[in-house]
Amino acid sequence: MSWNKLFCNPCELQLLGTLNGGQSFRWTHNQDSNEWTGVFSKTVWKLKQSDNFLQYQVLGSLNKSISENNSKTHKLSDEQNFEILLKKYFRLDHDLRKYYKEWSEKDKLFQSACKQFYGIRMLAQEPVENLFSFICSQNNHISRISSMVDKLCMFYGEEICNHDGVKYFTFPEVEKLSDPQVESKLRELGFGYRAKFIQKSAAQIVEWGGEKWFNSLQEMKYKDARKELMKLCGIGPKVADCICLMSLNHLEALPVDTHVYQIAAQNYLPHLRGKKNVTDKMYAEIGDHFRNLYGDMAGWAHTVLFCADLKKFQQIENSDSMEKCKQRKKRKNK
Numbered sequence: 001m002s003w004n005k006l007f008c009n010p011c012e013l014q015l016l017g018t019l020n021g022g023q024s025f026r027w028t029h030n031q032d033s034n035e036w037t038g039v040f041s042k043t044v045w046k047l048k049q050s051d052n053f054l055q056y057q058v059l060g061s062l063n064k065s066i067s068e069n070n071s072k073t074h075k076l077s078d079e080q081n082f083e084i085l086l087k088k089y090f091r092l093d094h095d096l097r098k099y100y101k102e103w104s105e106k107d108k109l110f111q112s113a114c115k116q117f118y119g120i121r122m123l124a125q126e127p128v129e130n131l132f133s134f135i136c137s138q139n140n141h142i143s144r145i146s147s148m149v150d151k152l153c154m155f156y157g158e159e160i161c162n163h164d165g166v167k168y169f170t171f172p173e174v175e176k177l178s179d180p181q182v183e184s185k186l187r188e189l190g191f192g193y194r195a196k197f198i199q200k201s202a203a204q205i206v207e208w209g210g211e212k213w214f215n216s217l218q219e220m221k222y223k224d225a226r227k228e229l230m231k232l233c234g235i236g237p238k239v240a241d242c243i244c245l246m247s248l249n250h251l252e253a254l255p256v257d258t259h260v261y262q263i264a265a266q267n268y269l270p271h272l273r274g275k276k277n278v279t280d281k282m283y284a285e286i287g288d289h290f291r292n293l294y295g296d297m298a299g300w301a302h303t304v305l306f307c308a309d310l311k312k313f314q315q316i317e318n319s320d321s322m323e324k325c326k327q328r329k330k331r332k333n334k
Contacts (some may be wrong), residue, residue: 001057006083009056010098014119015049017307023123023246025133025146026171039153040126041085044168046159054090058082060161062170090121093288103294103301109267110301113308120307122300123246129171129212130247131229133196134239151189152177152198174210177202180198197234204232222250235281245299253299254287259309260302261286268293 019027019036020055027038028269036047043061047054058078063085076084084192087093096119104111129149137146149171156172176182178196185328186195205213217225229240237256244253265272272282287298294301 001059003055003057004079004082005055006086007054008049008092009052010049011048012092012120013054013090013121015047016116016160017120017304018090018123021120021303021307021310022142024125024304025142025149026129027138039073039160039168039170040089040129042158042160042170043085044081044163045086054086056086059163061170062158062160089124090123092125095119096121098193099297099301100304104133106293107301110305113305117304119309120304121305122251124249125247126171127176127217127243127247131201131235131239131243132171132177134242135194135201135234137190138194138197138234139241147176148189148191148194149184151186151191155189156182165254174202176207180205180283181291194234199318200233201235207306217244218248218250222252225250228255237280241287250292251297251300252295254290254302255299256283256286259306263305263309264289 014095015036016029019038020029024038024040026180027036027319028038029036034048036045037059038047042060042063046057049055061082065081069259089095100114100118104114110246121239132147132152133149136152138183140148153169153171154167156176157169158170160170162168180199180203182202183195185200186198191198209216217228220228222244226240227239227242228242229235230237239255241253241255245255255262258278261272261278261282266277268289269286272286278286290302291298
């Protein structure tokens, strides 16, 4: 299968930090080939980077909008439609180097972190998948979260394709998860108390209008959308902020967990050092501090610091740097 190419300078997108930084749990990395395989928009993708291109293959798709866009009135090729999906998913309409420059001027810690952690993008995820994935994330680690998300897809999603002996599924529609029998099945599958949260939240969302309800959250102000999300069974401040940030376009939302608290206490708010728990007051103070520092994209900016703080990225020898990125761009423009 040949690779399609989408022009994208590596300074604008780093797949490692973006796909492996705890935003989405449906991507796997083949270190030998440096290829990523994952699912979004009811489509199975394989991605890799080379020079100034993001290369991609579509292994299978159930995305109905592709066939609809290929009607006589639209006349877009499959490749054009898939490019649109990729650009939207990685928010490639945002000039990330411009934002990195602005954030670096405001914060010396960011200026240091961005030299290696360039091209970290905030994914534009689908709200249903994002919400239920982060219900699974509570008191959990990434490999187990990924396993739970895979089980949700396998038992309640639609099969997209079989590639190299692996079956890939869509993330289930919220109506499928709202069935009262879902809770007992998920408990059998090892979801524990999260099983109740998933089924009850799904039932609430269906009752409130499903997709229309999610659309209304995007149109609300950030703090109003956050309050609405916290009315769902099992959704607290951190998960609500994850959903606001990652799938509802409220880029000022800032989820505060242990890592974020430590970054804030050690580097910005020393009076918070040594606290055993993050209180509601501390949570609000940390979020507001970074919103005042970075502005209306504080959640995105802080994601770069979050990646720089994760040990799994600190242990990876990354030969690239922002400076090498710039040199590569200069060679391309000559």
